[in-house]
Amino acid sequence: MLVYLNGRLVEKANAAVSVDDRGFLFGDGVYEVIRVCDGRPFEAGAHLERLATGLAALEIPGLAPGELPGLLDVALELVQRNELARGDATIYLQVTRGAAPRTHAFPPASTPPTIYIATAPLTRPHALHEHGAVAITTPDVRWARCDIKSVNLLPNVLAKQQAVQAGAAEAIFVRDGAITDAASSNVFAVIDDELRTPPLTNYLLPGVTRRVVLDLAAELGLAVREQPIFVRDLPRAAELFVTATTVDVLPVRQLDGRAVGAGVLGPVTRRLQAAFAERLAGAVRAGAA
Numbered sequence: 001m002l003v004y005l006n007g008r009l010v011e012k013a014n015a016a017v018s019v020d021d022r023g024f025l026f027g028d029g030v031y032e033v034i035r036v037c038d039g040r041p042f043e044a045g046a047h048l049e050r051l052a053t054g055l056a057a058l059e060i061p062g063l064a065p066g067e068l069p070g071l072l073d074v075a076l077e078l079v080q081r082n083e084l085a086r087g088d089a090t091i092y093l094q095v096t097r098g099a100a101p102r103t104h105a106f107p108p109a110s111t112p113p114t115i116y117i118a119t120a121p122l123t124r125p126h127a128l129h130e131h132g133a134v135a136i137t138t139p140d141v142r143w144a145r146c147d148i149k150s151v152n153l154l155p156n157v158l159a160k161q162q163a164v165q166a167g168a169a170e171a172i173f174v175r176d177g178a179i180t181d182a183a184s185s186n187v188f189a190v191i192d193d194e195l196r197t198p199p200l201t202n203y204l205l206p207g208v209t210r211r212v213v214l215d216l217a218a219e220l221g222l223a224v225r226e227q228p229i230f231v232r233d234l235p236r237a238a239e240l241f242v243t244a245t246t247v248d249v250l251p252v253r254q255l256d257g258r259a260v261g262a263g264v265l266g267p268v269t270r271r272l273q274a275a276f277a278e279r280l281a282g283a284v285r286a287g288a289a
């Protein structure tokens, strides 16, 4: 398996990052995960835009937004060379502030960023898509810049582990009585016949899949509100689902041990899953044209 590291394609087993790398020492970096279907990237523009926003927010120099499409080309070459051009795969792209003697403040702006790209096959959780996943809620103890896709994922790691130990697939974060997002996804609910998802704030990641689902919901003529989902609203939720690059639209059938709605895949979730699959297939066809 080949990866890209700082300008070179190398065997993954031979790729080495300095122990002084600020990603390793401080979690000082950002990343993206991009879906690839039959060799075609899905929503690559939105991912690169979010990456550029994250780099700017962290003031990581040395990688201009205009250089990001070139990195995508490298990533797509990796997809080919790693024989992942058939079926589902992901691109992982990470940029850190580079390697420098350990001190909290930024190193000189001339410090080159560390740029890493890897690819992997993607196994979509078909059974969960059909029958729904189990989820838990957990207090959102993350920082106040969850809108940045930082590699600093410790609260997300701990929350996901808590979910796994509870026999669940996802942990949904709750801050001040309202859902923000989840350990690795955004959250939607059907409440009072409306599709609801929390509005974008600094307390949640602006998910690329979230945006696509909101667009699809509008196209389908669904009543949609970007409005807080409070924990007290959840008993009225007829449907609940999470969205992310690696899972698309993943229904949640049970939350904190209680069935959501009728406990089966709801009609809104099903329509959005179908619309999403159609959008993805269309993007692949357009890319192939």
Ligand SMILES: Cc1ncc(COP(=O)(O)O)c(C=O)c1O
Pocket: 033, 156, 181, 182, 183, 184, 185, 186, 205, 206, 207, 208, 209, 210, 243, 244, 245, 246
């Ligand atoms: C905390 C968090 N929220 C939401 C998402 C979903 O984002 P996207 O749809 O861009 O993959 C992710 C994806 O990893 C995430 O880590």
